[in-house]
Amino acid sequence: MTSTDTVTAPTSKRTPQPRTYLMCRPEHFTVSYRINPWMEPANPTDTARAVEQWQSLYDTYVSLGHTIELIDPIPGLPDMVYTANGGFIIDGTAYGASFTYPERQPEGPAFMQWFADHGFDVVEPKNINEGEGDFLLVGDTILAGTGFRSTTDSHKELADLYGREVLSLTLTNPNFYHLDTAISVLDPLTGDRDANIAYLPSAFDEASLALLEERYPNAIHVSEEDSRILGLNSISDGYNVVIAKRATGFEAQLRERGYNPIGVDLSELLLGGGGVKCCTLELRR
Template sequence: MVKTPWILMCPPRFYGIEYEINPWMNRRVKSDPDKAARQWQALHDALIGLGAAVELLEPVEGLPDLVFTANAGLVYRDLFLSSRFRYGERQGETPVFDRWFAEHGFRVEHTPDGMHFEGAGDALFCGETLFAGYRFRSDARTMSWVGDRLGVEVLPLELVDPRYYHLDTCFCPIAPNAAIYFPGAFDEYGRSVLQDRIWTLIEVSAEEAFSFSCNAVVVGRSVLLNRGAPKLARELERLGFAAVPLDLTEFIKAGGSAKCLTFRLDGEDAASWRTAASAATG
């Protein structure tokens, strides 16, 4: 029995560009609150339409990036490994996320002091392996610690383009042996690791990566992503996936898109541990 996808989102009531902590943010380029709300709602409704159960986190004034729930932490079975944000502007989100996860039955743990870790933004399972981005937000040594804590193989990948500051902006597992990625976001070693370890690796062009097409949400065989990636959509459909394009331009102003706006509470579809857990309970 396949479990119902379980996703955490946060309405964009207090979302806005209030500071600059990545190259996409510019306080002079304001977000449109009404448009952002419509775009967020369209993503929410599309997920519901695909059969997902969506939990809502209460927005908090003064935490504009709380809407990007993907950065809350990392879930592995019933463990929630909470993020330790690099920038002070986002550190106030941690107690909000910790409280929610504790209230919903997760064991909440943190990385050691000084070890920056930005959750599912930089840590993504593809099969049994945890692919881990580092440099701009998370630390390489932290990712090794995460692997030891979870008892899983971790492959650290250095990010080299500050526009793709989180792994989920340039890499998206779509099945336990398949992923999409933008090669220009990685160094030569990182590209070789991805090419060696993932059977089906779909290369995204620089133009389509710039539209945040890699920052996608996968629900079964459906891939929800920002509009502006027709080549990727065709390739996904050739492989038997359904591309679901959405307008998420208001969130790209802050450096996020569909994946950033969601957190899979039950584990990503591409994670083998989730599939095994589902089979065991079925």
């Protein structure tokens, strides 16, 4: 099924739901190492520009009525701006992150300390996982990515912790190394066949693709062109969808479905392999 086969509810029936997000100002952002295909330390980065672009994303969320909480950036941890990787939270319980690469491993304890200091019940992980980068909540179901970062053992740990269905999905393209670079959850509060998600079919192995097609028959299939600028790395409140400004094809697909896409420019942060969703961790209390 293509993205144009089914047109769902009109704009008037989509209702935005205020959310609470955790963000981190990229005061120390740079690309000094290479842990994903997007990163090239030889290319210069502009920290001031990264902060300016991040501020635009922050201001967009505030203008939409969302609540933003901040974790302090730590010198020497330039990727802390990508807060989505810092954990996964449902009903006030925070499952901490355990990063794959040594360069980011100190972030795990820093985020868990922030969660504890702000009233969350913190569960220290036993298995490698990179938080909401690889875990996406759709209704009562958790979509869980593996293949490059989070292990399948972390999927079982997640299921045992939250008592929810966890669907494991295997990523096969290193450019889409986290699940949130290949799937966008458009209707976070609904699940199964009545939920809209968007995804890049070629990012998954055959078994995972079959599962997605069966579970979400009305999903939007996003182009390689839009996906390569992390257009899928987006945030939706059920009506407003904040996306990469250059993902114009995805923008048109969203409007066709009755969503209100809002483009932001995070091109500087893209140099580190992150986009809108990477900079945004939902705090579900």
